[in-house]
Structures are given as structure tokens and as C-alpha cells.
Amino acid sequence: MNVLIIEDEKPSARRLQRMLASIQVQAEVMLHSVEESITWFKNNEHPDLIFLDIQLSDGLSFEIFETIDIQSAVIFTTAYDEYALQAFKLNSIDYLLKPIDADELEKAVKKYQDRVPKQQAVTIDFNDIKKLLVNPIDREYKKRFSVKVGQHLKLINIEDIECFYSENKGTYVYTTEGRSYLLDTTLELLENELEPQTFFRINRKFFVNINAIKDMVSYTNSRLQIKLNSYNDDEVIVARERVKDFKAWLE
Template identity: 40%
Template sequence: MTLTRPFRIVLIEDEAATARNLEYIIREIKPAVEIMATLQGVTEAVDWLARNHNSYDLIFSDIRLSDGLSFEIFRQTNISKPVIFVTAYNDYAIEAFRNNGIDYILKPFDEEEIRRALLKYNTLIVPDVEMERDRIAGLLQQLQSTTKSYKKSFLFHYCGRLIPVEASKIHWFYTANEIVYAHTTDGKQYIVESTLEQLEQQLDPAFFFRANRQFIIHRNAVGTVEYFFNGRLVLKIHPSPLEQVLVSKARAMLFRKWLDQ
């Protein structure tokens, strides 16, 4: 009797909560799947993929990782397998399809989107080249004409009342003891009923940046940026938090690019 090996997938995602959610949905759709690895950054992915060349069938990959863009992985390794990109940003579509991309899913995603992407993989194992070119052209046109909507305001519970606050008035979000707080320009603090991972997908990346595992900061909150030990950056933001806000060496370049737009 011939045994069929399981369908093998590699995840490239630096947010643990997103990776867990993606793996859960994939297993719901394809229970026999094998998640061979969950890779969190460019360096880790390059190393793993070089050691496990073509031992997998499909890659799900975020684009902005903690230490750079995932496209750098494809420049440094010889990847021939298809890639489904899952990202919060819609401005990398063209480059994604130049790097083995067969689908481009915007966060936050749901089960139906992942199901359609896996079905597309099945139909593209032996693709019709002309049909595939037309499909990609149509998808790019759709992505380019679609503007993602970001949260413009929040409704907070405070002292028995509901307080509306514009997102532009929130200078930073902070998490401690599994509670997320929003700090406004006038120094007020509110509890947020979302995780930082969820907020990162809801907030406009042109104005908000995930500095580290504890802070998301608004562009207007940044006063000065100073160099710190081991290639890190220390941010002086206002209103001033109780602890230092550090940007890791891996994210320092992304932060400088974000601030210099």
C-alpha cells in the first residue's frame, strides 16, 4: 500500500497571535496538514529554508517582519514553491507576485479567504499560463483600486460613561499584565478591549508604529530619537510613559524609514 505524505506548509509570521490563528484556520480546512515550521524573521527563514530546500509544498508569509521585508528571504534563497502572502499592507502586491506569489490576503483575514487561497493552490499545481497571467492582472487591479479602511476613533468605557476618542488623539498604546491601555495627547488613560496585535491591524501604519512588544506609538508622539546600546533606539515620547520605549536593532531600520516618510 502506498502512503501519501501530508500536505506540508511553512508559516513566516512574526506575530505569535496571528501565526496561531492562521495555523488554526489551516488545520480546520485541511486537518491532515503538517505545519513544518513557524519562522519569525528574515534571518531565521533564510537559514531554515536553505536547510530544508523543497521539503515543503506551500509558504504562507507576512511581508513586514521584525528584521525586514520577507522579499529579502526570496532574494537570498532559491525558492521554487508557491507563496500566499498575508499582510496588513496593500502596497506590496506587485512585488509579491514577482516572488512566487499566488495570492495576496489582507489582514484581518477570515477562514473563507484562507479556504479560497488553498483551493487556488490546488488548481494552480498545473496552471494554464495565459489564464494565470489574466488572473494576476485582475487581482492587481482589484488591490490597487481598494483602499483599506482604518479605525478613525475608539469608544472607551470610563467611570460608567462611554467616551469617544479620535485615533489621532491617542499618542501611544501600551500593554502590561495582559491589559492594553491607550494614552491620549492630554494625558488621559483608557483601557482598550483589544490586543496590540489586533490594534496593529486596525491602525493606519502611516501614523502608528509597533515599537516593541509593549508599545504602539503615534508619529506625533515622537519627540527625539537617541541611539542606545547594541544598535537599539530609545524614543522620547509624550505624554512620557513610566518606562523607556526602546526599538530593537532588528526594527530600527524600519522605524527610521517610517519616521522619514
């Protein structure tokens, strides 16, 4: 299998390359911009499979496909929230949300490999995807959560939440009152339920509320440490591969 990675953050590209190598998939070529990718495709045989980041340093990666007629299969690697990825499903495109999970990566590769013998065509309508990313579908997000406290149910309004976090296989909500409550859900399900302008998943363990951020401090390995108004039970760190998208989200 001939595999290509297009990712503008070189550390993220190398990490994905290592993750692929661990499941015996070799990605020998890595490209980092729209311009570089267009030049490469004009002068090289197109790969079987492309791992494609949406937002590159010099524009959206869709611009590559507007210039070059590419028939390769595509697996998106993206930090876009799941609500904006419905068009990917409609076009039979696999996608991986950053930070990429090893198990999800392996499943996506297997999904591609299972399709190859059937010679299923890859149909990509990039115009539809671009429209959806710019003008996401209107939808209702969670306004409150119910939690069990002893024999009682307590309602927690979304504006009273500082963060969501996972711990010991449980998912918790932390409130402005300084209390944590166990939820009957997962962070993955919350991806689709939280208003993306208010909540951001900074790593595999935390969602933070933009209104609860008190301070942000540079941290080791090009990461950021977040200080929330009252939550201080654990270090709240923006994963290195999420820092760029986090900064864009803040603005």
C-alpha cells in the same frame, strides 16, 4: 522538507532559522538579495518552501520570480501592514508579520504541511500583489475610540492619542492628556484599524503616533529608544528587526 530563507537582514535570517529549528524544521540555506537569489535558483534544486522577505537590499523580492520560474510554496515574512496583504490571502499565500511570533510561525508551517499531501498548487500573482503594495486599497481607519470610565463612556479622538500598548494581557491607549485607558481590543486587531502613515508598531508591545515622537536615541543591540511627548511609564524601544522599516516609515 527543503526550506530556504530569503531575508536581507542577516540577524533576522538567523533568528528565523533558530525559530524553525525549534520546531524541527531545518533551513540550511539563507539568501540576502535579489541578485544572490537569482544566481542560486539558476544553479540549485528549488526548495519545497521559501520564507520570503518582500523588501530586500537591492529591490523587491518579486523580481526573483519575474526572472526565475519558481514553483515552491511561499510564506512571506514582512513588516507591511495587514491591509496591504489582502492579495496574499487571495493567492493562498501564508504570511508572517514582523517581528515574527513563534506560535504564528508554527501555525504557518503546519498549514503548509497539511496542504502538501493534497498536492495543492501554489498560485501566486505577483503583479497583483505589487500593485496592491504600491497602491493600497482605499479604506477607512479608526477616527476615535470609546472607553469606559466608571459608568460613563468617553470618546478619544485619534489625534489625541500618543501610543497604544499592552500590559498584563490588557491593551491600553495613552492620550496627550497623560492618561491611560483600557480598550476592549488587542494590538493585533489594531494592525488593521490604525492609519499606517500615522501609527507604527515598533515592537510586540507598542504602537506609536509619529506626531507624538519627541526624540529618538540609539540604544543597545542596534535598537532605537523613542521619547514621546508625555508617555514615560516604560522604555519605548524599537525592536532591532523593525529599525529599518521604522526609519523608512519616518520618511
